[in-house]
Amino acid sequence: MNCPMLNLLAKRSYCGGMFCLFCVQLTIVVIAIAFGGLVTWKPRKVIEIQIALYRPFNWKIEPISMEKEIRNTRIMGLAVLVLGIFSLAWILLS
Numbered sequence: 001m002n003c004p005m006l007n008l009l010a011k012r013s014y015c016g017g018m019f020c021l022f023c024v025q026l027t028i029v030v031i032a033i034a035f036g037g038l039v040t041w042k043p044r045k046v047i048e049i050q051i052a053l054y055r056p057f058n059w060k061i062e063p064i065s066m067e068k069e070i071r072n073t074r075i076m077g078l079a080v081l082v083l084g085i086f087s088l089a090w091i092l093l094s
Contacts (some may be wrong), residue, residue, distance in 0.1 A: 009014075025057025025091050032084035043070045 039046050063069035
């Protein structure tokens, strides 16, 4: 049988009832690119989501300087985005 990813680039195949390694790598890279883009584009919203996720555990987190936190979060998101794009290029060209 062929790879379930529409025989993407005709390089990989579907083996033994499991997804091929190419499909798994591609899925992880796409998720990393989407996450990196989200964090780069909306860092304040990501920080607010993190604060909301910690609230049920009775943890109160607040950044000392919201401006620095937004800048650092945006830099982290940009790093994830760039690494995701490099990983995508590596997967597609190998």
